[in-house]
Amino acid sequence: MSFHPRMYAAVQGFQPLGELKSLSLDRMVVDYWRVRGRAGAGGRYASLHPRFVLILDDRRLSLSRARGGAAEPAAGCYIPAGLEIWGTLPEAGELRHVDIHLPRSRLRELTEPGTPLDRPVILPDLGPLAPLAGLLSDVCAAAKPSAPRGEALARAAVTEMFHLGRAGQLGHGETWLDTLRAHVLDQMAHRIAIDDLARAAGLSRTHFNRTFRRATGQSPYRWVLGLKLGYARRLLVHGVPCAEVAQVTGFADQAHFSRSFRAETGAAPAHWAREQAAGPNGPIVQDNPSR
CATH class of the missing domain: 1.10.10.60 (Homeodomain-like)
Known part of the structure; x- marks a missing residue:
């Protein structure tokens, strides 16, 4: 079944490096972006559907939930449908990231019952998600992308994002x-x-x-x-x-x-x-x- 994500973005300071690479899956789309940004590049984003962002090469964005609000470093994040997020690139340079878009109904199928899908998850480090993000970018950029391979990697990345978010809430780093x-x-x-x-x-x-x-x-x-x-x-x-x-x-x-x-x-x-x-x-x- 096809799915077409809809997102609003008002950003400045980024220059695309090559064409967007997309992979259409079962009610899910994976996008691979390569851009160059100046220091302070960014803006605001809002999607009509849930969205996951995985930033490659150990880079990060600064995210806040309101313009001028407190910023959090993010190597990866889950943004619920309809939530407006402000993002800024702290340092100039190339930025590569993988985005996963899917409808809430598909996300509910992939997650454990009771998972709070209306609450964002922001990870300062990708941890074990980093190699998954790299593999997903390889699939998207391939001359003949493998949809089954991309589907498996995307599903795993989605569920692992929430797993790592819960682990962080349990107090990692306190002992x-x-x-x-x-x-x-x-x-x-x-x-x-x-x-x-x-x-x-x-x-x-x-x-x-x-x-x-x-x-x-x-x-x-x-x-x-x-x-x-x-x-x-x-x-x-x-x-x-x-x-x-x-x-x-x-x-x-x-x-x-x-x-x-x-x-x-x-x-x-x-x-x-x-x-x-x-x-x-x-x-x-x-x-x-x-x-």
């Missing part, structure tokens, strides 16, 4: 374990060494290992693996291919990911995903973000 969890999410696509975790916690490696085991009852390696596989499960149920899930979650290759996943769940990733999709509740997995 050393929250700081570590935020570090793992931010570095999800990379190998995470124990020494890196110890430095993030401000402890020596020996003291860190003892403290961590007392606090969690498991080794740092098993804890990190659990976070990575929890994220992998959320991607798999939306149809993201195993090779890309392995890439996004920082495993050495697909074989390494498949072995780790089978050891954790007792099933191969593709088989597990098919069973989840065929279940009575459909393909939505909402892990506890405080895990």
